[in-house]
Amino acid sequence: xxxxxxxxxxxxxxxxxxxxxxxxxxxxxxxxxxxxxxxxxxxxxxxxxxxxxxxxxxxxxxxxxxxxxxxxxxxxxxxxxxxxxxxxxxxxxxxxxxxxxxxxxxxxxxxxxxxxxxxxxxxxxxxxxxxxxxxxxxxxxxxxxxxxxxxxxxxxxxxxxxxxxxxxxxxxxxxxxxxxxxxxxxxxxxx
Amino acid sequence: xxxxxxxxxxxxxxxxxxxxxxxxxxxxxxxxxxxxxxxxxxxxxxxxxxxxxxxxxxxxxxxxxxxxxxxxxxxxxxxxxxxxxxxxxxxxxxxxxxxxxxxxxxxxxxxxxxxxxxxxxxxxxxxxxxxxxxxxxxxxxxxxxxxxxxxxxxxxxxxxxxxxxxx
Numbered sequence: 534x535x536x537x538x539x540x541x542x543x544x545x546x547x548x549x550x551x552x553x554x555x556x557x558x559x560x561x562x563x564x565x566x567x568x569x570x571x572x573x574x575x576x577x578x579x580x581x582x583x584x585x586x587x588x589x590x591x592x593x594x595x596x597x598x599x600x601x602x603x604x605x606x607x608x609x610x611x612x613x614x615x616x617x618x619x620x621x622x623x624x625x626x627x628x629x630x631x632x633x634x635x636x637x638x639x640x641x642x643x644x645x646x647x648x649x650x651x652x653x654x655x656x657x658x659x660x661x662x663x664x665x666x667x668x669x670x671x672x673x674x675x676x677x678x679x680x681x682x683x684x685x686x687x688x689x690x691x692x693x694x695x696x697x698x699x700x701x702x703x704x705x706x707x708x709x710x711x712x713x714x715x716x717x718x719x720x721x722x723x724x
Numbered sequence: 725x726x727x728x729x730x731x732x733x734x735x736x737x738x739x740x741x742x743x744x745x746x747x748x749x750x751x752x753x754x755x756x757x758x759x760x761x762x763x764x765x766x767x768x769x770x771x772x773x774x775x776x777x778x779x780x781x782x783x784x785x786x787x788x789x790x791x792x793x794x795x796x797x798x799x800x801x802x803x804x805x806x807x808x809x810x811x812x813x814x815x816x817x818x819x820x821x822x823x824x825x826x827x828x829x830x831x832x833x834x835x836x837x838x839x840x841x842x843x844x845x846x847x848x849x850x851x852x853x854x855x856x857x858x859x860x861x862x863x864x865x866x867x868x869x870x871x872x873x874x875x876x877x878x879x880x881x882x883x884x885x886x887x888x889x890x891x
Contacts, residue, residue, distance in 0.1 A: 537809055537816075538773050545776030548785065558776055565775025569767035572822040573760050580756035586734060588752025589745055593738040634755060641858050648859040655862045662867040665855050669848045670874035675730070676843040682822065683839060688830035692727070694839040697885035701844035705878035712870040 572682075579681020587632045596635070600626035610667070610713065611660050617646035621664060628671040631678075640668055659720060663713040670709035672702050766815035774805060774823050798883060802827070802834045806841060811848040811875060818842075837886040844878045 549555045590596070600622035607614070607622050614621055620643035627636035647660050657665075676698050684691035738745055777783050787801035794801050806820040821842050828834040848871045856864060 537812070538769055541770075541773035541777040544782040544786070545773065545778075545780045547780075548782040549776070549780040552781060554780060557779055561775040561779040562772045565772035566768040568775065568822070568826070569764060569771040569819065572767055572771070572819060573764050575822070576763075576818070577756070577760060580759060581753045584756045584759070585749035585753040586731065588755070589738045589743060589748045590734055591752075592743040592748040593734070593741045595734075595737075634759065637854070640855060644855050644859050648861075655860060657856065657861045657863060657865050657867055661856075661859075661861065662865055662870070665852060665864075665867045666870045666874065668855065669846050669851045669871040670878070671846055673843070675727075678818075679821075679839055679843040680727075682818070682825070683830045683835075686822065686825040686830045688825075688835075690831055693831070693889075694836055694843060697840045697882070697889045698843035701840055701878050701881040701885050704881040705844060705874045708877040709870060709874035712866070712873060716866040716870065 575685040576678065576682055578685060579678050583631065583677040583681070584634075587630060587635070590630060591632070591635065596623060596626045596630065596632075599629065610663055610710065613658075614643075614647065614660050615650055617643045617660070620646060624664075625667065625671070628668065629674050631673045631675060636668075640664070659713075659717040663717065666709045666713050667706070670702070670705045672699075672706040674699075763815040763818070766813055767819045770809065770813075770816040770819040771823065774819065778823075778827075798887070800834050800837065803838055803841065806838055807879065810842065810845050812850060814847045814850070817847070833886075833890055836890045837883065840886050841879060841882045844882050845875055848872065848875050 545561075546555070546558055549558050600619075603622050603625055604618070607618065607625070611618065611621055620639050624636050624639035624643055627633075627639060643664060644661060647658060647664070648654070651658050651661075676695065679698065680691045680695065683694070735745065738748070787804070790804065791801050794804070799807075802824060806817060806824065809816040809820055821838050824838045825835055830836075830839070852864070852868065852871065856867070
């Protein structure tokens with residue numbers, strides 16, 4: 534990220550100097566930064582409403598229900614998860630409901646529990662790798678932030694992207710799961 | 725319509741489970757404020773850098789330089805900033821998406837494709853650093869290649885599905 538920002542700034546300011554528009558640099562920087570406030574304000578509606586609704590969902594036990602539904606699939610993906618299994622399923626359930634903030638603490642707890650039974654500290658176990666890969670490709674059941682930002686930017690069809698988004702993230706998650714299963718199987722047959 | 729039904733179902737279910745809906749909603753919404761505070765600095769830096777990059781003409785230079793290669797792949801050069809920052813920072817990706825919405829509109833082909841790309845991918849490197857960093861993992865084994873392949877899949881299917889759905 535550091536390199537990306539540095540590149541954008543150096544290239545932007547450099548080209549302005551060369552093309553003689555360097556006086557506009559400060560104005561562009563400041564208007565860009567205040568655009569950030571606008572973006573946050575545009576997101577605020579989606580964040581406030583969805584985080585409110587999702588907290589209702591959590592209080593109603595929806596994460597627990599979903600994590601119970603996920604548990605057979607998880608036994609296949611994480612055969613040696615042991616006591617980390619509950620945290621893993623809560624992490625994935627929260628991610629699927631689009632509650633990234635609720636998901637992270639569960640994910641970190643799962644990592645810690647997995648690490649406790651790690652025979653080689655510093656080397657990721659199969660379960661740790663799988664947890665990471667599934668988190669890095671996570672299937673969200675409804676992309677609320679995205680739809681909210683689209684709507685507040687004046688889209689007449691904010692929901693038009695939902696189906697392709699779900700299909701595409703499903704494909705990514707499927708690939709992630711297949712790769713994890715292949716790698717872990719290979720490791721087990723070798724050992 | 726489907727969202728409205730989802731919300732009704734959630735509220736009815738929660739009321740049935742005797743959740744204090746007002747209180748639970750307020751507690752959840754309260755968490756949105758620190759979240760917005762956290763993302764603002766990243767958004768500001770990225771938006772400012774992006775604004776200079778665009779206003780100076782550097783963006784046009786880069787896209788005309790990249791467009792022959794990107795045209796072969798069928799990728800709109802306007803999507804490049806989003807694709808570059810997506811694996812590193814969710815906030816910067818939101819800034820890139822919002823920049824695309826301002827420049828081209830959320831319902832333009834670029835805006836629609838960008839939405840699908842952002843919605844179907846994750847901040848792979850950030851997740852990696854956070855999760856493995858928390859337990860001091862140095863050897864990540866198959867996690868990085870598998871996560872990157874999954875990211876690559878989401879980009880390819882995102883582009884393909886966009887041309888299927890939006891053309």
